[in-house]
Amino acid sequence: MRISARADYAVRAALLLAAEQDGPLKAEAIAEAQDIPHKFLEGILNDMRRGGLVASQRGVYGGYRLARAPEDISVADVVRAVDGPLVSVRGVRPPELSYGGPAESLLPLWVALRANVRRILEGVSLADVASGHLPEFVGALADDPAAWSNP
């Protein structure tokens, strides 16, 4: 289960946009600030535009800005816009699977896993992350020192 570079970059770019709310921000500026290859980032911002998350403006005073308030955009929205579905098993989404025999209860397990990922990523908005105030139920998880160790 990996978070792709696209998803990581996309969220970081969106966070910059959430923080800079007056004028539009150029792709080049975002790329430099977050150390992201700028032509690669352009494609990512384009995906976000198609997904209705950001609006763009061309020309010398152009750039990108969020299409909605940062409180109304979840991290899940961003990830879905640039990668597909949040969680998949062998490339298909859990409900399309079917198992037999002692593996029957594997399906509900994958579903539970996905629900849990959703709970986190849909429950956190760009405003939450940008302000540094994660919701309680997420912050609590990150405050556990054990969560930071690699077993």
Place this chain on the structure above:
Amino acid sequence: MRISARADYAVRAALLLAAEQDGPLKAEAIAEAQDIPHKFLEGILNDMRRGGLVASQRGVYGGYRLARAPEDISVADVVRAVDGPLVSVRGVRPPELSYGGPAESLLPLWVALRANVRRILEGVSLADVASGHLPEFVGALADDPAAWSNP
């Protein structure tokens, strides 16, 4: 975030082994029962052996069996044995990352996400799944009908 075919196959194979506890089970039998390409499965079982999860026996009465009791093997154990770390961002594990500016709180978010995935996969044993009795805190998630829909 995708569960690879390797991981899915590995867990299903492990569940068969958990259910069939008297004699060893041949790779071919598992492959047929779960509809998995059997040469591919052989490699997966080998990884699990190297990971200390299964023991193998050659010869005509040979096959594979679990190296520990099914209650003592978590789904996370299986996934880690065949893929690497459970969760990674751009291929590296969360604690090795570092973000600047408004993205600073993204790191604790990834950590919280990983902790949550761990909680599920480490908290469920092969015995749980094979018996069809998922732990309460997992079953509750899967019982929510909303968890089964694709938004």
Place this chain on the structure above:
DNA sequence: CACTTCCCTACTGAATGCGTAGGAAATCTC
């Protein structure tokens, strides 16, 4: 011995991930 089953190495073919290059289209200032 013959037979079975695991074990190991190598290979392939397709897809994906990550990024680059170059230019066309829009928008602004002068």
Place this chain on the structure above:
DNA sequence: GAGATTTCCTACGCATTCAGTAGGGAAGTG
């Protein structure tokens, strides 16, 4: 309108991973 700037689009490249196959050697059994 000229020129500058920035987004937008298509295509390409390259390495890695994924999923699976092939063939044979090593160990165990009768």
